[in-house]
């Protein structure tokens with residue numbers, strides 16, 4: 061009993077007393093421990109006492125100074141009063157070593173006692189645990205973002221808000237599969253909502269589909285609702301997104317492939333007609349709805365001509381309703397995408413309603429792609445051929461893209477995700493054809509169609525498009541178009557006589573002619589002169605003569621007066637802006653031309669001099 065108290069319980073009891081003696085004996089040491097907490101002081105004084113008498117001559121049992129716990133306490137004494145030993149410190153290492161040894165001993169014992177049955181049980185248990193973990197992970201990954209019920213509900217709530225606040229709803233459809241993107245339930249909701257709301261279909265991403273297919277779809281959809289063909293701007297800049305006013309049926313394929321927005325003019329006209337015919341006194345709200353990733357935000361940005369909404373190639377970028385102030389008459393409302401069906405469906409995946417990177421089974425949708433698409437085109441795109449099955453195809457794609465799993469095996473999943481990413485971004489071309497015969501959906505009636513056609517004055521819009529096109533073709537006046545975008549201006553500019561001169565200058569053998577002056581240019585630099593680098597086939601390359609007449613670039617007021625009253629102010633402002641820009645360019649070009657001419661004249665002067673010499 062006495063011994064025991066001396067070993068374990070004794071230190072705290074006697075600590076203070078011995079500590080005091082030790083402190084007295086150590087002198088300055090007492091000052092160092094004087095600030096320590098009571099417990100720490102007791103432990104330290106016990107250590108001092110053991111140090112001063114390790115052999116136990118004072119009636120105590122001898123102490124092994126190499127004991128790790130003891131060493132630790134000693135180290136504590138040398139360090140700060142309350143600080144634990146550092147991770148890499150000697151004391152800590154020792155403790156870890158002991159723990160490891162004990163663990164190894166336990167494992168050995170376990171192995172010794174293990175039988176085949178227990179071993180099997182253990183394996184099964186581990187397998188079960190692993191499978192459960194996998195299941196949970198799959199569930200989490202299968203339906204990212206939009207399949208989360210709460211998120212879906214929240215998005216739907218936002219969509220309802222947009223419908224409630226809007227006067228006109230633009231339903232954005234992906235031109236590759238317009239019927240697949242159409243949500244009849246939503247259309248019904250809109251038509252039944254209070255406030256006599258109007259519905260317009262916007263056929264977006266027309267650049268990903270051949271022109272004749274777009275035309276077919278336009279014909280088909282116009283049987284039901286007003287439809288506007290559109291190509292949103294895919295530029296990444298924040299401001300001054302390009303907009304082209306050439307109507308879809310008049311635009312060349314290459315123009316459609318540019319990053320500029322297309323069809324904005326027509327859409328604005330449709331909305332303007334609604335304001336005019338509906339005698340809107342203040343402003344209208346236009347809700348933009350549709351499936352995820354069809355380009356709703358891109359459409360708003362294109363109309364606004366700046367990056368007002370976030371855009372991304374993954375679904376679910378827009379999460380809340382967002383109001384964008386287009387002008388004093390029109391406010392646009394961006395809505396989150398709504399997913400009508402379950403996300404696990406291949407159709408939903410192929411419409412990019414689900415994030416590709418989080419798909420649990422990306423291989424099945426690829427199988428569908430291979431069944432639906434032109435295999436030759438796919439083979440060309442990936443540079444592989446002769447595949448028989450989806451697995452072969454994915455192995456070849458994985459090989460090409462270097463998609464490997466651990467251990468160097470080609471990963472079908474990674475390859476499939478890469479193919480799906482290409483699919484949703486439109487790199488693999490795909491489109492559907494409209495049904496051969498048209499049947500009116502149940503929620504639409506002849507009266508609704510008539511009302512919609514009248515309120516948006518669709519025929520007028522189509523006529524207006526043709527007029528615009530005529531002006532464009534004849535190059536009558538840039539200013540007729542009102543809000544002309546930089547791209548269009550550039551295209552017109554490239555067709556303008558001034559550019560023809562510049563090209564003449566670029567082409568050494570080309571003769572250029574301004575009024576009565578004719579000259580040769582020998583030192584052109586297209587880029588230095590600020591011309592677009594775009595390769596546009598706009599003027600003769602070889603020996604040619606270009607007539608240049610003065611161009612009247614004043615805004616045609618009468619034409620502006622003829623435009624929609626809602627857009628007259630804007631048209632006038634932008635016509636003046638365009639005029640200023642053109643003037644600037646013309647001045648720049650004129651000065652360059654005069655420099656070149658001066659150099660030509662100088663040259664000829666020198667030659668004359670030398671000849672006379």
Ligand SMILES: Nc1nc2c(ncn2[C@@H]2O[C@H](COP(=O)(O)OP(=O)(O)OP(=O)(O)O)[C@@H](O)[C@H]2O)c(=O)[nH]1
Nearest residue numbers: 265292353354355356357358372375376377378397
């Ligand atoms: N080629 C092409 N791509 C487009 C067009 N419009 C949009 N995109 C692209 O489609 C992707 C989705 O565009 P978003 O505007 O974010 O689509 P969203 O409908 O707002 O998507 P959520 O916010 O998920 O509902 C982006 O990568 C755009 O660049 C288009 O007319 N042509």
